[in-house]
Amino acid sequence: xxxxxxxxxxxxxxxxxxxxxxxxxxxxxxxxxxxxxxxxxxxxxxxxxxxxxxxxxxxxxxxxxxxxxxxxxxxxxxxxxxxxxxxxxxxxxxxxxxxxxxxxxxxxxxxxxxxxxxxxxxxxxxxxxxxxxxxxxxxxxxxxxxxxxxxxxxxxxxxxxxxxxxxxxxxxxxxxxxxxxxxxxxxxxxxxxxxxxxxxxxxxxxxxxxxxxxxxxxxxxxxxxxxxxxxxxxxxxxxxxxxxxxxxxxxxxxxxxxxxxxxxxxxxxxxxxxxxxxxxxxxxxxxxxxxxxxxxxxxxxxxxxxxxxxxxxxxxx
Numbered sequence: 075x076x077x078x079x080x081x082x083x084x085x086x087x088x089x090x091x092x093x094x095x096x097x098x099x100x101x102x103x104x105x106x107x108x109x110x111x112x113x114x115x116x117x118x119x120x121x122x123x124x125x126x127x128x129x130x131x132x133x134x135x136x137x138x139x140x141x142x143x144x145x146x147x148x149x150x151x152x153x154x155x156x157x158x159x160x161x162x163x164x165x166x167x168x169x170x171x172x173x174x175x176x177x178x179x180x181x182x183x184x185x186x187x188x189x190x191x192x193x194x195x196x197x198x199x200x201x202x203x204x205x206x207x208x209x210x211x212x213x214x215x216x217x218x219x220x221x222x223x224x225x226x227x228x229x230x231x232x233x234x235x236x237x238x239x240x241x242x243x244x245x246x247x248x249x250x251x252x253x254x255x256x257x258x259x260x261x262x263x264x265x266x267x268x269x270x271x272x273x274x275x276x277x278x279x280x281x282x283x284x285x286x287x288x289x290x291x292x293x294x295x296x297x298x299x300x301x302x303x304x305x306x307x308x309x310x311x312x313x314x315x316x317x318x319x320x321x322x323x324x325x326x327x328x329x330x331x332x333x334x335x336x337x338x339x340x341x342x343x344x345x346x347x348x349x350x351x352x353x354x355x356x357x358x359x360x361x362x363x364x365x366x367x368x369x370x371x372x373x374x375x376x377x378x379x380x381x382x383x384x385x386x387x388x389x390x391x
Contacts (some may be wrong), residue, residue, distance in 0.1 A: 101324030120371060125383065127368045130361035138365055144331035144347075146355075151362040153369055155333040159248060159341040160373065162325065164316040166252025166337065171260050172309060178260075179267035179305075180293060198267070201262035214254045219245050222253070226338050241336040248337040254322050259312035266311065270304025271297055303385045310381030317374050319363035320345040344370040 081304050124131075130138070134151055141152020182196050188264060226243025233239045243249075274297055282292040298305070328340020329350050352363050 078285050085325065090374065095375060120368075123254060123364055123368050123371060126365035127361060130365040131359060134365070136156055137314070138362070140331040145251070146351075146359045149358050151359070151365075153244050153344065153347075153366050156342050156344045156347045156366060157369065157373075158333065158335070159251075160317060160343040160370070161333070162337065163248055163251045163255060163327065163341070163343055165311055167255035167259055167316045168309065170253065170256035171263055174256075175260050175263035176267055176305070176310075178264045179271055181370040182264070183268045183271040184253075184289075184293065199261055199264050200336050201261075202257065207258065207319060207322040210254050210258055211322040213244075214250050214322065214326035215311060218253060219250050222250060230338055233319070237335045238337050241334065241339040243338045244328070246326055248327065248341045251323050251327040251336070251341070251343070254326055255319055257318045258322060259315050262315060263308050266308030267301070267305045270301035270308070273304075291315075307381060310377060310384070312353055313376055314377055314381075317377060318345055318374060319368065320349045324349045344373075 086177060130151070134141075138153055140154055141150070141155070143150050143152050144155070145151070151299060172355045178195075178199060182192055182199075186206050223243055223245070226249060229239045230242050230265070278296055278300060282296045285290075287295065323343050324346040327342060327346055329346055330340035331342050332348070334341060348363055348367060348370075351359070355363055
């Protein structure tokens with residue numbers, strides 16, 4: 075056998091170190107190129123949509139954002155009802171999904187239930203994300219809309235003086251769309267919040283228990299504030315999903331282009347407007363739909379920028 079001298083070992087170490095350094099540099103360059111490619115694809119999509127929307131931008135201008143009439147016959151187009159429907163349906167979804175999702179995350183991340191029960195519950199919640207959106211829409215038509223009819227009638231009968239409930243319940247509308255969206259974004263919000271809570275150091279829990287805090291005091295005063303940046307990131311990601319959801323919303327919202335502030339009346343979102351009219355559109359109507367898609371693109375971009383700002387500010391504290 076040939077003995078391996080210290081000089082041989084040092085040469086092998088140097089050689090291995092050089093290979094590792096080259097691998098690291100290649101990985102960094104590769105990931106950087108892929109990141110730039112993703113950004114380039116995003117800009118390319120935005121440029122293509124803007125190019126197709128340019129005739130409508132030149133013809134309609136910024137009045138497109140303030141008009142409430144969508145009339146392909148007379149070539150009068152306004153996106154205000156769709157913007158309102160997009161924002162309000164997503165707001166309803168977030169208001170419903172955040173407390174439920176956070177509660178589920180707490181139950182699944184803490185030792186409230188045996189692991190034999192928590193694991194199937196986690197799987198079932200994650201399984202909600204695998205259901206096709208059109209199935210949610212069909213469920214909303216045949217199950218949800220009839221189910222919430224008494225609630226809609228009660229809201230109109232008792233709070234009809236309030237603009238959000240001023241019209242009688244008409245079945246398809248903003249309220250069922252918001253509920254369907256809440257169910258669809260629940261897995262995203264729950265999983266991210268659960269992972270954020272589960273990733274916290276255990277000494278936070280035991281330190282809180284050590285100074286005499288109860289379990290619930292520890293959860294709401296220590297754990298949730300510590301995981302707040304991750305929870306906010308999950309909320310914003312879920313909001314982005316709600317803003318862009320198409321098929322399920324198209325089936326349950328009613329697709330009325332009239333501006334109505336009531337959540338009990340049929341409405342429209344930008345995505346449902348595109349889905350319901352693009353196949354038959356031509357001329358200025360098609361350009362206006364591209365313009366609407368550009369507006370939706372800008373809204374989602376603004377939401378993501380705000381999410382980054384909020385997360386960064388929360389991390390500072």
